Amino acid sequence: MIKIFVDESGTHDDADVVTVAAYAGRPKTWQKWSGEWKKAKKPVGVFHAVEAANRTGEFEGWSRDKRDELVKRVLPVIASNSLAGAVIGLNKQNFEKPPREETICIRPSAILIRPAFIGWSSPC
Numbered sequence: 542m543i544k545i546f547v548d549e550s551g552t553h554d555d556a557d558v559v560t561v562a563a564y565a566g567r568p569k570t571w572q573k574w575s576g577e578w579k580k581a582k583k584p585v586g587v588f589h590a591v592e593a594a595n596r597t598g599e600f601e602g603w604s605r606d607k608r609d610e611l612v613k614r615v616l617p618v619i620a621s622n623s624l625a626g627a628v629i630g631l632n633k634q635n636f637e638k639p640p641r642e643e644t645i646c647i648r649p650s651a652i653l654i655r656p657a658f659i660g661w662s663s664p665c
Contacts, residue, residue: 588615
């Protein structure tokens with residue numbers, strides 16, 4: 542069995558970029574990763590990169606140095622395990638330009654919601 546976790550960011554209207562990350566691994570790999578992740582991110586309950594970057598949410602009141610030390614602990618956990626991962630970032634402005642006649646319009650939501658790309662070439 543393989544477990545896959547997917548997360549997105551930037552789907553709200555005022556975001557310039559949409560990102561999607563997906564990681565896949567066997568349950569024992571996820572179990573190992575989860576233990577290491579929980580240990581590395583303490584005292585943070587849920588690590589949101591945007592909150593860490595802006596020092597909001599659970600990072601409110603943190604100094605840059607304190608935040609950076611936590612980030613230095615969590616980033617190696619992602620890379621040190623045998624999870625397969627893929628990340629994509631899309632500049633939303635590229636999808637707001639009027640398409641040329643020969644261009645197929647790919648809506649960001651179609652990519653995010655329909656991984657099999659069902660209906661991905663529908664008109665804008």
